[in-house]
Every structure is written in C-alpha cells, then in structure tokens.
Amino acid sequence: MGAKVVTITSGKGGVGKTTTTANLGVALARLNQRVIMIDADIGLRNLDVVMGLENRIVYDLVDVVEGRCKLRQAMIKHKQFAELYLIPAAQTRDKTAISPADMVQITNKLREDFDFILIDSPAGIERGFRNAVAPADEVLIVTNPEVSAVRDADRIIGLLEAENKGPGKLILNRLKADMVKKGEMLSADDVTDILNIQIIGIVPEDEQVIPASNSGIPVTLNEQSRAGAAFLVIARRLMGENIPLNPTENNSGGFFQRLARLFGGQS
Amino acid sequence: MASFWERMMGRGNRRSGSTAKDRLRFVLIHDRINLTPERMEAMKEEILQVISKYVHIERDQVDIALTQSDRNDSRIIADIPFNPERSDAAAPEMDENSDRENPQPAEGDTTRFIDEPEDTPDDNPKPS
Numbered sequence: 001m002g003a004k005v006v007t008i009t010s011g012k013g014g015v016g017k018t019t020t021t022a023n024l025g026v027a028l029a030r031l032n033q034r035v036i037m038i039d040a041d042i043g044l045r046n047l048d049v050v051m052g053l054e055n056r057i058v059y060d061l062v063d064v065v066e067g068r069c070k071l072r073q074a075m076i077k078h079k080q081f082a083e084l085y086l087i088p089a090a091q092t093r094d095k096t097a098i099s100p101a102d103m104v105q106i107t108n109k110l111r112e113d114f115d116f117i118l119i120d121s122p123a124g125i126e127r128g129f130r131n132a133v134a135p136a137d138e139v140l141i142v143t144n145p146e147v148s149a150v151r152d153a154d155r156i157i158g159l160l161e162a163e164n165k166g167p168g169k170l171i172l173n174r175l176k177a178d179m180v181k182k183g184e185m186l187s188a189d190d191v192t193d194i195l196n197i198q199i200i201g202i203v204p205e206d207e208q209v210i211p212a213s214n215s216g217i218p219v220t221l222n223e224q225s226r227a228g229a230a231f232l233v234i235a236r237r238l239m240g241e242n243i244p245l246n247p248t249e250n251n252s253g254g255f256f257q258r259l260a261r262l263f264g265g266q267s
Numbered sequence: 268m269a270s271f272w273e274r275m276m277g278r279g280n281r282r283s284g285s286t287a288k289d290r291l292r293f294v295l296i297h298d299r300i301n302l303t304p305e306r307m308e309a310m311k312e313e314i315l316q317v318i319s320k321y322v323h324i325e326r327d328q329v330d331i332a333l334t335q336s337d338r339n340d341s342r343i344i345a346d347i348p349f350n351p352e353r354s355d356a357a358a359p360e361m362d363e364n365s366d367r368e369n370p371q372p373a374e375g376d377t378t379r380f381i382d383e384p385e386d387t388p389d390d391n392p393k394p395s
Contacts, residue, residue, distance in 0.1 A: 147287050147294075154295050158338065183282030190288045194295065196337050 002111035003034075006118050006238065007136035009168075011152030013123030015144045016173040019209060019218075021120040022050040023228065026220040027235035029084040033115040036075065036085040038106070040132040041122035042097055045089035051078065052216025053086055062090035062097045064106060071109055080221075083114075095127040100134030107135040116238070125159055133160065138238075139168035140200065145175055145186040154195055169200040171234065176205045188245075201234035202245050203227050296333050300341050307333065314345070323353040 008021045018041075025037045039047035042062065048054040056076045059069040064087070071087075078084035087106075090097060107117050121132030133139060139160055143153040153170070160168050172188050179185035192199050206227035212219035220228040236243055297304060311331045318324055324347055331345040 147291055150291055151294060151298065154298065158299060161338070180284070183284045185284050186287050186291075187284070190284065194288065194291050 003036075003107075003114040003117045004238075005107050005111075005135045005137045006116060007121055007132050007139045008118065008142060008171075009121035009129060009132060009139060009156060010123065010142040010149070011125060011156040012143075012149045015142050015149050016203070017123070017142050018046050018050050018120055019213065020140070020142050020171060020173065020203075020231070021047060021118050022218045023220040023231040024235055024238070025051070025084055025086075025118055026078075026081070026218045027228075027231045028116050028118075028238070029078070029081040030220070030232070031235055031239065032083075033235075033239070034083040034113065035081075035116045035118065036087065036110055036114050037118045037120065038087045038103075039089040039120050040098075040103070040128060041120060042089045042128065043091065043094045044122065045091050047086060047120050048076075048088045049216060050213050051086055051218065053078065053088075054216070057088050060088045060090040061106075062093050065098045065102045071106065085114075095122065095131065098131055100130050103131050104135045125155065129156075129159075130163075133163060133165055136165055139165055140171050141168045141197075142171045142173050143191065143195075144173055145180075145188075145191060147186075150186065150191055150194060157195060157197060167197045169198050170195060171201045171203065172199060173203045174205045175202055199245065200237050201230060203230040203234075296335050296341070299335065299338060300333070302333075315347070318347060318349070322349040322351070324349045 006024075008017050008024070010017050018039075021037055025035050028035045037047060037051075038061065039045050040061070041047070045060075048057060053076050059074040061074065063069045064071050064074045074087050075085045076088065078086070103119070107119075110117055117135075119132050119136065122128035141153050141156055141160075143149045157167050160166060170192065172191055175188065176185055180187045188199065188202050204226050206219065206225055208222055208225045209219050209227055212222060212225075218228075219225045220231045222228050233243060233245065297307070302310075311329075314331065315324060315326070315329065328348045329346070331343065331347070333341065334344055335341050
C-alpha cells in the first residue's frame with residue numbers, strides 16, 4: 001500500500017508542529033526514507049521557511065486542488081536530500097479552499113512513490129484540522145509540558161477518537177529536565193498519565209532550534225543538537241524500530257518503570 | 268479539595284508541577300464529559316432535593332464527585348449520609364435495611380473521594 005500518511009497536529013498553536021514536521025522529514029530522509037511533507041496550514045504557511053525552501057515555491061497545494069498545475073509541479077525538492085519533498089500551502093487563501101476529500105485524493109496519488117507522507121496540520125479543531133487528519137494512517141499530537149497545551153491535546157485526542165483516527169501518539173516537545181527535577185514542570189510521566197495515550201517521543205528544550213529555523217536548516221542536521229537526536233529517535237520509532245524514547249532526558253519515574261513501559265507499551 | 272489560596276501558594280513544599288497536574292485532571296474531567304462545574308453543582312442540588320423528600324440528609328457530609336479512570340469511563344460517585352432518626356417525618360416509606368450501617372467502599376480509581384471515618388462524634392455540636 002506504499003506510504004504511511006502521518007499527520008502532525010496539536011490543537012494549541014505554537015507548540016512546535018511545524019518544527020516537528022520539518023525535523024521528522026529530515027530525520028526520515030537521513031534514514032533513507034522517501035518523504036514528502038504537505039503544509040496543510042493554508043493562509044499561514046510556514047513549513048517552507050522552516051525548511052529553507054521559501055524561494056523555490058511556484059505552485060502550491062490549492063493550485064493542485066483547483067487544477068492549475070500537476071501534482072508533480074507543486075513538489076519542491078530539498079537541497080540536500082534527493083528523496084525529500086515539500087508541497088507548500090497557499091498563502092493567500094483560507095482553509096475552505098480544500099476539503100478532507102481533496103487531501104485523501106492527493107495523498108492517494110502520492111502513496112506509491114513515497115515511504116512517508118507527513119502532513120503539517122494547522123492549529124485549531126476546525127476545517128483545517130479535519131483536512132489534515134482525513135488521510136492520516138497515524139496521528140502525532142505535539143504538546144508542551146504546560147497546562148494549556150496538554151488540555152488542548154486532550155481535546156484533540158477526543159476528536160480523533162470521534163473520527164475513528166485512533167488516540168494518536170504523543171510527542172512531548174520542549175521538556176526541560178532540570179525544571180522537572182525541581183518539580184516545577186510536568187514530567188513526561190505526568191503528561192502520559194493524564195492523557196492516557198502512548199508517547200512516541202520526548203524532545204528536550206534546545207537553544208539550537210531557533211538558530212536552525214532562523215537559517216532554514218532543521219536542527220536534525222546539526223549533529224550536536226539534543227533536539228535533533230530526539231527527532232531521529234522518533235523517526236526510527238515511526239519506522240517501527242523498538243528503541244528507547246530518550247532515557248537520558250526522561251528524569252521522572254524510576255528506571256524500571258520506564259523499562260516496563262517501554263516493553264509493555266510498544267504496539 | 269485545597270482552597271484557592273492553598274492551590275495558589277502551593278501547600279508547604281508543594282511544587283507547581285503537581286499543582287499543574289491536579290488542575291489538569293480537574294479541568295479535563297469536565298471537558299471530556301462536557302459538563303461545567305456550574306452545571307454539575309446544579310445537578311447535585313437537584314439530586315439532593317429529590318433525596319431530601321424522603322430522608323434527612325446530612326448536608327455537610329455529602330460528597331458527590333466525578334471520577335474518571337480513563338477517557339471512556341466516567342462516573343458520578345455519590346456518598347450521601349442521612350440521619351434515620353431525623354428522617355421519620357420526611358420519609359414514611361424509608362427502607363429499614365439502609366446501607367448506612369455498611370457503607371460500600373469507593374472504587375479504587377477515584378481521586379476525589381473523601382474517606383469519612385465511621386461513627387465519629389459530631390465535630391460541630393449545635394447548641395440545643
């Protein structure tokens with residue numbers, strides 16, 4: 001059946017959906033996967049700048065849907081990876097320019113040629129979210145260890161269940177291990193406990209993420225970056241490898257508890 | 268449940284991380300079942316009014332709480348003690364085999380259930 005369609009969503013804005021999409025794209029490409037990323041955030045496109053591909057845009061997703069270009073013409077190839085592509089969102093339209101059925105149709109055309117189709121969802125729970133989730137085989141919910149972000153993640157999980165898209169898997173982004181240690185931040189265990197879903201990745205807070213987006217070079221290309229290492233772990237887990245979350249960053253809970261979850265929680 | 272001030276300041280050594288967890292649990296229970304705390308209060312009041320037609324409820328000991336072991340298992344757990352002696356007038360049809368003497372233990376998943384000690388002397392004796 002070809003590619004796996006993975007939608008990255010969150011409910012709340014600003015938790016790192018686009019950064020996560022870009023970095024998972026790069027991480028999967030580094031692992032020799034054929035990847036295409038689709039920016040579903042019509043009207044507020046950003047995946048192009050985070051990827052450093054903003055100057056190459058000729059056609060966008062809405063052009064494809066409305067028949068102004070062929071699908072192939074809207075695909076922008078990454079500078080460094082031959083098998084990493086982006087379909088940008090339109091900037092001057094809104095979410096109603098495409099429908100969930102359009103997204104299903106487009107991804108079905110791409111499935112044969114790729115291993116992964118990553119969809120960057122807009123924030124919110126309205127049309128844009130439904131467009132992004134419609135073709136998903138798997139949904140990743142990005143959240144931060146903060147009350148508002150976790151609450152919105154819970155809402156998304158409820159909506160996914162209502163749409164039969166399963167509970168999804170969690171990416172906990174911007175975790176500060178030192179604050180968790182002091183008891184001033186929700187731990188990964190706290191968050192999975194509250195949301196009661198499987199966690200696929202923990203990304204530590206990393207000061208290299210902003211310089212990376214400043215220059216349009218995802219942090220996963222930086223060998224020194226701890227966040228980059230975490231995205232590589234998530235990519236490998238997405239590919240079905242049974243590897244630990246990120247034991248050095250997860251300071252909450254006992255070692256054996258984490259070990260048990262690791263072996264017990266893997267599907 | 269801690270008072271607003273206690274929650275604001277953290278109890279003793281309590282850190283904001285665990286405050287966050289408690290607040291999230293509370294807000295998510297209501298989010299998930301789409302019942303605001305205000306509506307919950309209205310429902311409680313109505314339940315108590317109905318029961319009060321039959322028995323004399325010890326209002327200050329009532330605990331009606333929402334609990335959730337997971338997203339798809341929500342329940343309302345009510346602990347409503349009443350006084351049979353004072354219930355006679357209000358409740359002519361009251362069942363003599365009341366559960367009051369053998370209260371059922373709460374299920375293990377409840378987080379807000381208050382464990383009332385049995386047969387404690389009245390803490391707030393009223394002047395007669």
